[in-house]
Amino acid sequence: MCGIVGVVSQAPVNQLLYDSLLLLQHRGQDAAGIATSQGNTFNMYKAHGLVRDVFRTRNMRSLPGNSGIGQVRYPTAGSSSSAEEAQPFYVNAPFGITFAHNGNLTNTESLREELFRVDRRHMNTNSDSEVLLNVLAHELQRASNGVSLDEDAIFKAVSAVHKRVRGAYAVVAEIAGYGMLAFRDPYGIRPLCLGRVETGSGVEWMVASESVTLEGMGFKFERDVAPGEAVFIDLDGRYAARQCADNPQLSPCIFEYVYFARPDSLMDGVSVYSARLRMGEYLADKVARNLRLGEVDVVMPIPDSARPAAMQLAARLNLDYREGFIKNRYVGRTFIMPGQAVRKKSVRQKLNAMSEEFKGKNVLIVDDSIVRGTTSGEIVDMARAAGANKVFFASAAPPVRFPNVYGIDMPTRSELIAHGRTDDEIARVIGADALIYQDLAAMRQSITDMNPALTQFESSCFDGHYVTGDVTPEYLDHLERMRKSRSEDSSAGGLRVNMGSAANEA
Numbered sequence: 001m002c003g004i005v006g007v008v009s010q011a012p013v014n015q016l017l018y019d020s021l022l023l024l025q026h027r028g029q030d031a032a033g034i035a036t037s038q039g040n041t042f043n044m045y046k047a048h049g050l051v052r053d054v055f056r057t058r059n060m061r062s063l064p065g066n067s068g069i070g071q072v073r074y075p076t077a078g079s080s081s082s083a084e085e086a087q088p089f090y091v092n093a094p095f096g097i098t099f100a101h102n103g104n105l106t107n108t109e110s111l112r113e114e115l116f117r118v119d120r121r122h123m124n125t126n127s128d129s130e131v132l133l134n135v136l137a138h139e140l141q142r143a144s145n146g147v148s149l150d151e152d153a154i155f156k157a158v159s160a161v162h163k164r165v166r167g168a169y170a171v172v173a174e175i176a177g178y179g180m181l182a183f184r185d186p187y188g189i190r191p192l193c194l195g196r197v198e199t200g201s202g203v204e205w206m207v208a209s210e211s212v213t214l215e216g217m218g219f220k221f222e223r224d225v226a227p228g229e230a231v232f233i234d235l236d237g238r239y240a241a242r243q244c245a246d247n248p249q250l251s252p253c254i255f256e257y258v259y260f261a262r263p264d265s266l267m268d269g270v271s272v273y274s275a276r277l278r279m280g281e282y283l284a285d286k287v288a289r290n291l292r293l294g295e296v297d298v299v300m301p302i303p304d305s306a307r308p309a310a311m312q313l314a315a316r317l318n319l320d321y322r323e324g325f326i327k328n329r330y331v332g333r334t335f336i337m338p339g340q341a342v343r344k345k346s347v348r349q350k351l352n353a354m355s356e357e358f359k360g361k362n363v364l365i366v367d368d369s370i371v372r373g374t375t376s377g378e379i380v381d382m383a384r385a386a387g388a389n390k391v392f393f394a395s396a397a398p399p400v401r402f403p404n405v406y407g408i409d410m411p412t413r414s415e416l417i418a419h420g421r422t423d424d425e426i427a428r429v430i431g432a433d434a435l436i437y438q439d440l441a442a443m444r445q446s447i448t449d450m451n452p453a454l455t456q457f458e459s460s461c462f463d464g465h466y467v468t469g470d471v472t473p474e475y476l477d478h479l480e481r482m483r484k485s486r487s488e489d490s491s492a493g494g495l496r497v498n499m500g501s502a503a504n505e506a
Contacts, residue, residue: 001260001407002087002102003027004192005208006069006172006180008233010201014063016217017070020206021051023213026262027102028072031086035098036068037235040177042098046086067180067235069172071100074409085125089133094141095149096176101129102209103168103190104407106470111135111164132169136161140175149178151232151240158183158230159244166470168253168406168458170225172207179234182207186245187467188227189253189406189458191267195219196239203237210265224268226250251467254457255408257447258397259305259368269451273308278449279396280312280366282442287364287394290436293317296392297361300324302351302368302379309396310366319364324357324386325379351379359387369397370426370437371410373417377430384431393432398440399423402464403476410461412480 003024007013017034032054033046043063047054051072071087088100105111105128112131115121121134139157140149158181168189172182184192195206195214206219214221225231228245252268253260263273287293298320301310304327314321328350363383370376376393383391399418404410413419417426427435440462448454460466 001027001074001409002100003072003209003213004069004100004102004170004172005071005206005213006067006100006174006182007204007206008067008180008235008237009204010199010237011066012064013066013068014060017063017068018051018055018060020208020213020217021070021072023216024072024209025051027209027260028074031073031083032071033086033088033100034063034068034070035088035090035100035174036063036065037098037174037176038065040096041065042090042096042174042176044088044090044098046088047083048086067174069098069100069174069180071102085127087129089127089130091133091137094137094144094146095178097133097137097140097173099129099133099136099171099173101132102170102192102407103185104128104405105132105165105167105169106405106466106468106475107166114164128167132161132165132171133173135164136171136173139164149175151242154178154181154232155230155242155244162186162228162245166468168468170209177235179232180205180207181230181232182225183230183244184225184227186228186248187251187458188224188248188268189251189467191252191256191261192225193267194222194225194231196222203239205233205237205239207231210261210267212262212265215264221266249456249467250454251456251458252454253406253408254443254447254459255369255397255404255461258443263305263308268454270447270454271450274450275447276305276308276368276396277312278446279438279443280309281316282446283309283366283394283396283436283438284313284316286439286442287313287436288317291364291392291434293319295362295390296364298322298324298357299364299366300357301366302375303327306366306368306396309368313366313394322357324354324363324383325351326354327351351382353382353386355386357386358383360389361387362390362392363388364392364394366394366396368395369400370395370417370430371400372415373426373430376417376432380431390433391431392434392436393427393430394436394438396438397443398437398462399426400461402461403479404461405466405471405476405479406458406460406468408461412483413476414480 005020032051035044045059088098108128119138139160143153143156169185170190170192228248231241261272299314301307
């Protein structure tokens with residue numbers, strides 16, 4: 001999971017891109033990068049670390065230009081230590097393209113083979129994003145006959161990309177001397193939205209992963225980029241858009257609404273905050289059916305993303321609501337940290353339980369989801385150590401039982417606490433007196449309630465259904481073997497192996 005942004009402006013964009021990446025920092029804490037365009041020249045800087053740590057004054061001064069793109073990347077297990085795998089990426093042929101990608105491809109290996117043997121294009125990294133960039137570059141060359149580009153040729157190239165590529169991808173790219181291109185996969189799995197602002201010098205445009213970025217930078221949210229759609233904005237601010245997929249079908253990743261997106265974002269016509277409140281209402285109904293409410297003294301959220309659901313649950317059940325866990329905001333999100341040991345240690349560093357809120361009480365803890373169970377087990381232990389009498393646990397999401405192959409770092413079944421276990425067994429593993437999961441139908445309904453036109457979702461980590469139709473049990477077995485090999489090589493200090501589509505760098 002990553003955050004991407006692109007801007008076409010009438011003024012220098014380096015500070016604008018930097019500030020935009022700060023607003024997207026929750027989507028990736030591993031690396032950050034910016035590429036700007038000045039005339040036909042690209043300027044780029046990228047490195048591992050948080051946005052505020054990557055860029056210094058000298059780096060910002062080296063990024064002149066009135067248009068550009070940026071990305072924040074989240075870490076995956078065994079990620080390469082090379083900054084070359086941070087984004088944006090760049091190719092110099094046929095036209096010169098900088099490129100940032102959020103998502104993950106599911107046919108990376110076959111594409112890599114085609115690019116090498118048929119298209120005669122060479123990759124320098126193991127990233128699926130570089131593969132996607134080279135597919136785009138090759139199709140732009142074919143559509144333009146390698147001579148010059150116009151809108152028709154650009155949209156024709158994106159149509160060809162959709163035919164060749166499988167998986168999840170939201171893309172922002174800049175073509176030297178032409179302008180900014182953004183497009184979204186035919187299922188709209190990963191989010192992408194468009195905004196504009198009128199200035200005294202003319203119209204300026206921004207494309208970003210979340211609407212909060214547009215609003216925070218003074219852009220008016222226009223709309224979401226549709227699944228399969230491509231948007232092109234030339235260097236003078238002229239805008240064009242076209243549907244480039246044959247059968248687009250909006251099926252956004254449901255985990256965005258549960259966990260990844262900021263609550264103040266609007267995503268495919270749905271307020272993330274409102275959806276989380278509604279999840280709390282549906283979860284409350286299930287809690288009422290499965291617990292004796294008289295035994296519950298207080299409801300507590302795991303900050304921050306579970307707070308709306310917990311507040312609404314407490315209100316609906318007429319239970320006291322307390323903030324029993326205090327969050328250290330200078331520790332990253334534990335779900336997206338590489339390595340189980342790092343995640344486990346970070347839970348204690350990130351959260352502290354206030355004894356006065358727990359002592360002698362039966363507490364109902366609400367979290368947004370349970371993935372590996374690391375956080376949940378540590379939190380239950382912390383609650384008991386703080387004096388809780390009983391600890392009940394509720395998840396605003398259903399059990400995560402299947403790998404996600406579309407850009408979330410949960411690719412192996414053995415890492416998922418719910419895989420192969422009943423709810424009672426999971427409760428025993430995390431040490432809870434009772435465990436209540438949200439029903440998948442209720443979680444879907446909580447989003448559909450906000451936008452009735454949104455009826456289909458990419459929810460494979462909960463139901464095992466992969467919307468792209470190309471994910472087989474053999475494919476998942478292959479990913480698990482590759483992930484294990486990559487982790488072993490990383491632990492040994494070796495280079496990361498090519499794990500094909502599992503090598504998510506977006």
